Amino acid sequence: MIDYTVDGDGVASIVWNVADRPMNVMNNESVGAFRDAVYKAIGDKAVKGVIVTSAKNDFVAGADLVNLLKESKDPAKALQNSFNLQKLFRDIEKAGKPFVAAMNGTALGGGYEICLSCHRRIAADNPKALIGLPEATIGLLPGAGGTQRLPRLIGVSKALPMMLEGKKVDPKAALALGMVDEVVAPADLLKRAKEWILGDGQTGHVKPWDQKGFRVPEAANTPRGAQVFTAGNAMLRAKTQGNYPNAQYIMSCVYEGMLVDIDTGLKIESRYFVACTQSKEARNMIRSLFFSIGEANKLANRPKNVPTQTYTRVGILGAGMMGAGIAWSASAAGLQVVLLDSTQESADKGKAYSAALLDKRIKSKRGTEADKEKQLGLIKATTSYDDLKGCELIIEAVFEDRNIKADVTRKAEAQIAADAIFASNTSTLPISGLAEASSRPANFIGLHFFSPVDKMPLVEIIRGKQTSDETLARAMDFVKKIRKTPIVVNDSRGFYTSRVFATYVTEGLTMLAEGVHPAIIENAGKMAGMPVGPLALADEVSMELMHRVRQQTRKDLGDAYKTDGSEPVLQAMVEKLGRIGKKAGKGFYEYPADGKKKLWGELSRHFPVKPEAEQPDVQDVVKRLVYIQSVETARCLEEKVVIDVRDADVGSIMGWGFPPFRGGTVSNIDTVGVQPFVTECDALAQKHGARFTPPKLLRDMAAGGKSFYAI
Structure with missing residues (x-):
């Protein structure tokens, strides 16, 4: 788990070597063993310094998310666990002897936060290694000191994008950013770590933020910091639409933490971190973006007893x-x-x-x-x-x-x-x-x-x-x-992704036909968390292609073909107006050569807009755009087009950009609750049409108090 040795020069080595895992992860057992080794080294007067490294090809990949989800069920216990980990890392910083992180490979999340607590970070020159704090990509925030140490180390303006976007960089890029202190040849890594410990490390083991007079130059109470946070908050809101609480928590951690001492900042971070773990958004993202995608990549649904095919x-x-x-x-x-x-x-x-x-x-x-x-x-x-x-x-x-x-x-x-x-x-x-x-x-x-x-x-x-x-x-x-x-x-017209994706675009076109203002439709799509609004997406896909598919479907199905409210819009745009989409430079949007795209000014003439007093509330539009995708996914599950709910969620996020914070089209139903979702869909069906009617699968689940996922 953790190997501990001390050489004849008084340099201790704490080596991560978690058994039965391809990469080192942080869980109760490994962190406990690491803690024991750290305090053993600190308490041994013969130890002049400590090298923290790994016996595996990579350093430490971060937290064990199964363990994290389990521990987070009790918020009070989770908070205490966070405080305990923060104390361990602070004790490393204040040990009175140098700790060096010898980063032989990838160091992400909690793994990099271990490195941040050390007095020096030396990385092996391995272009395949990744370094960073990617917690934001699964709905979390760096919860082991990352939001406090990285901004103090490299500055707020450089640290915030790294954390908010979950960026991962190679060792040389990390060196340029100031995230590591040295990059050396892999063969020289441990040698160089020891040299520093026995040399400069004997006097260089006090962190800058523990030195008298330290100030964060980009704290919010400085002119530069005020600019950074003002612009940062505006950009964050525009990008996330307020749908990702962890992103706002990261901003708050840095904003508040840079105004106080490091110990108070770490307490602030712990509280926001635990709040993240309790959010439905984090659970959705961890489930779909980590576990479900991981299972898909491992070919979990591959038929058994078939030899692996080698392709040339x-x-x-x-x-x-x-x-x-x-x-x-x-x-x-x-x-x-x-x-x-x-x-x-x-x-x-x-x-x-x-x-x-x-x-x-x-x-x-x-x-x-x-x-x-x-x-x-x-x-x-x-x-x-x-x-x-x-x-x-x-x-x-x-x-x-x-x-x-x-x-x-x-x-x-x-x-x-x-x-x-x-x-x-x-x-x-x-x-x-x-x-x-x-x-x-x-x-x-x-x-x-x-x-x-x-x-x-x-x-x-x-x-x-x-x-x-x-x-x-x-x-x-x-x-x-x-x-x-x-x-x-399984085989079906439109399969899964094309079939469900089409409902988002179709619903947008239907609302346009109803007289909903196109700007409301488009903004609601983005507020829902979709990459772009449904009208913009129709332009991207090409209405000519959509129209051709409709015609082929009508030909194939004959009398069984069912028209919908979007069809007159599509037909008018293609056959009457010749506005087929972005590839032609004209669709629902105009595409000026010297500027940004904008909604076509003549839309309201061809598709009259209802008076302002009759326009729907934007949240109702959001609900229609999101729920139509989830209810169609439920039909795909009932018809056995999709067999595994994990594939449905992964496909919706990776295939057409369904909002990750919702966890995918299936997770969205669980997040709402199957029973409330059925009730709300019935109300939508009564008001807007039978396409919102929930299938028997959902009604049966609601009656039995069931959900798609256990967590």
Whole structure:
């Protein structure tokens, strides 16, 4: 757990080595053992100084979140635990002998806070190591002194963005920021730590904030500090819409803490930290952004007893935006890629997409010309189906037309091995229908990537009616290979992500048709926590594409097709007004070349706005935009389109930007409470339409007092 030794020169080593974990984590057992070692070193007069380091490849990853959630159930106990940890770190600072953090690898959260309590931080020159305080990304705040020590160390203006955005930087960037004192060759790390202890450390073991006359130059009661906090609060409000209490708590910790001494500041931090752990937002974010995404990345739902597939060569049909992005992701993972299109010009253009991305990496010093040459060498741009021979997987990313997809499916399958997988990147067309063109439907599956592929981390895997367990398992192996997060759904029109995402846009268009002011609709979307409003999102997606999908759906379903309030708006924008979205430079918004986008001034002429007195309360609009997504997700669960509620939450956050503080579309129902959610949906259905009617699944859960998650 913690190894403790003292060498002949009186230098003690406290080495983190938590058993049965790939990385060191802070929990009751490990912190207890660390505490014992610290006080043993402090109490031993023969010890001249202490090196704190790790026996693993990384330093300390931070808190054990399972332990944290368990402990936080009793706020009083959680507060006392926080005080105890703060005391331990303060005792390190006031030990009267030097402590050096020898950071051999990644040090995050509580792990970096250990380092902050030491008198010197020396990091190994490991470009893969990450250093920072990322607690904000899961709804928490640095609760072991981070909000007090980092601003005192590097200044408020540099520390606040690091904490509020949860930034993680490599050792050299940390050195430039002042987060570490030295970066040395890995082989010299312990040697250099010992040299400092026996040299400058003998007199340099009093922290600046423990020295007489220390003042924080950017405290709120200074001119510079007043500017920082005034601007910071305004920017924070604009970015979070007040939806993330932990972000405001971080700001408050720093604001209040910099006006008082370090010990009082640490007490302030502990109280805000415990308040964070009690919030529904933190529990939602920890559950979905840590545990559920972690399970997805571990392929928790992968069929058992299927050997892991090793990939070396994949084929991609269609070198447009999606195909080119998939080619980038596969080649970045070291796979040979055959990028095929109908013309060599189109295929070359698709390969050029990767070249442009690699040039950006070189410009930002995240890659080299050699890296570029190596990755581009893996991509073969071609028009010949013969080049697909030897591919273990084919991914079709051609135009959303059944006939075109059927044609490329037959041509590709004629060249590949009988056990190779064929996947379609379609976002709307049912996989089982597309598989009818395949001679091996058991090997046919959907791999729905999100645009832009190089940035979006999610892949929705769609299992058709005849897709085998083996094909599903092997498809999941591919997604893991290219370092993306898979969710698994069953075949259905629109699958899960496209189907539920569409409800957000559709509800916005429906409200516009009802006469709700477009600015209210858009602002409500952002207040709800969505990245952009539904009208802006319609522009991004392209109303022409949305209209075409509607027409195809109407053709496929015939009399079973159900229209909705958004359809007249969509039809008018595309067919009458020719405003198809951002790609055309005109949609619900105008896109001036020399300025920011703005709502089209003629919207109210074509879609009359109700008088101000009849406009809805903005919170009612927020509720409609959020609840419609959750109730549609519940239908997907009832229809077995989505099997695992964790996949539903992960998919909603990573796929289309459902607000993380709500935990995903399913967690949102639990947060409201299943019974209250059903009651509120019934009220919305009565007022706005049957689309809000909760499915039987939710009614049964409400009657039984059940929830989707245990915590």
